[in-house]
Amino acid sequence: MNVSAAGSDPSASAPRPASVEGGSATGLHVYRITKYNPADRNENGHYAGPEDSYSDHGPVEAAYLAAVAAFARETGVTCLTIREPAVTGFINFGVEPPIEGHGLAGLFPPDLTGYHDGAQVPIAVALELVRAMLRDNGAWCRLEAEGRFFVHVGYDQYVHVGSALPCSHAVTFTRQRGLFAEPISRSPYGPESDGDDLARRRPADATFWGELEALISRGGVVVLEEGYVRNASHWHRITTVDEVAAIRSRLTPRARLLVWPDLSTDVDAALAGLPDEGLSEIVWQSPQGHISSLTVDETHYPALRAMLTDARAILVLSCHEDERRPLMAAVLPDPDGVLRARWTP
Known part of the structure; x- marks a missing residue:
């Protein structure tokens, strides 16, 4: 009991x-x-x-x-x-x-x-x-x-x-x-009013997508994280501007979008740079091109190298909010252009 x-x-x-x-x-x-x-x-x-x-x-x-x-x-x-x-x-x-x-x-x-x-x-x-x-x-x-x-x-x-x-x-x-x-008087699990967070919400509108295409044109490949529910994401590696429209058409409604730098092919160096303690998110690409992610801490490190033996490329992201800085971030608005999703990217 x-x-x-x-x-x-x-x-x-x-x-x-x-x-x-x-x-x-x-x-x-x-x-x-x-x-x-x-x-x-x-x-x-x-x-x-x-x-x-x-x-x-x-x-x-x-x-x-x-x-x-x-x-x-x-x-x-x-x-x-x-x-x-x-x-x-x-x-x-x-x-x-x-x-x-x-x-x-x-x-x-x-x-x-x-x-x-x-x-x-x-x-x-x-x-x-x-x-x-x-x-x-x-x-x-x-x-x-x-x-x-x-x-x-x-x-x-x-x-x-x-x-x-x-x-x-x-x-x-x-x-x-x-x-x-x-x-x-009220539900303690209701949406919390927070003006600072509201101000951070950016709609993934035409301006956002234009900036993303410009970023790809200037710097090359990026990784788009599609947060379709909290604690789960789809990952898209975008190599050319021509791929953006097709990816946009497949995104989950109201998804949270984060744009990250490209994955590194130096898997050993990325793993060697993991922090001594704390949570990190490992994003990796399989030989077939599929991108997956996993949250780990130091207790998982001994098994990581074996698990990622076949990884083609990898990206290590900190789970600390002040260290987790994407290149761009936005939330998908509804088809009528109104941003109704209440979460922040």
Whole structure:
């Protein structure tokens, strides 16, 4: 049993992956749905009762899903939009280990087509995403109907829903299923308002692509990182300006784009320059031309040379934000030219 994690009230702790646009709870009725009896909270609001922080993968989990469905039904929403999607990264804070496929198998293809910021899914799929998040399978996202409804899943079996309606029937239904629906002022897992980060968002518009083509014309080959979800990227090595249009046509909607220098063919020198400690991202190209990446720390170094024996070229990127400086960075706007993605590159 793990009661210490449940005792840390997520409403006062750091959220799961945060974005940068203003909070989505403005004007909405927000409820914290949990299996934790409010009577068992201490003076600081931390839960100190007997419930553990794991999903039971059974009737309690089913009650959570039924509660979310009840709130959505009373609000009148039949589909939700995926926002800020993520998959398991190098570090995982969940109490259960992530699983292969991040809990998305059967919901999306293996390449995760359709799992991106702005994608709309029916309530049935949204509930399966909530299930995956409750189980710490590896996937995480916000689910929203703009201005009307949201579902945010936090750590330790905390679910926050917001609705344009008070949803009194759904509140009663939730309590009848053995859960607690507590009204709160806002979701702690909502998008965070940060003016500095908002200012850093650059749209990947015609000016961006023109500058990229000019960079290629002047300096030669670059590597384009397409962050299609958080903690996962597609990599494109662009050797000529003529290749840009074809690559643009294949990019995931609302992807985060980072432009890096070309890979180095001196693999040994690149590996010799790895830091003594800390996280680094290794980007390498196979003999077949496919580019992959892997986050490593010093404990992985002994195995790296064997793993990269056949690597044609390599690029080592620091995972420290102040050292991670791409040549260019932008976020894809929607087809109408509006930048709706809330994350920064």
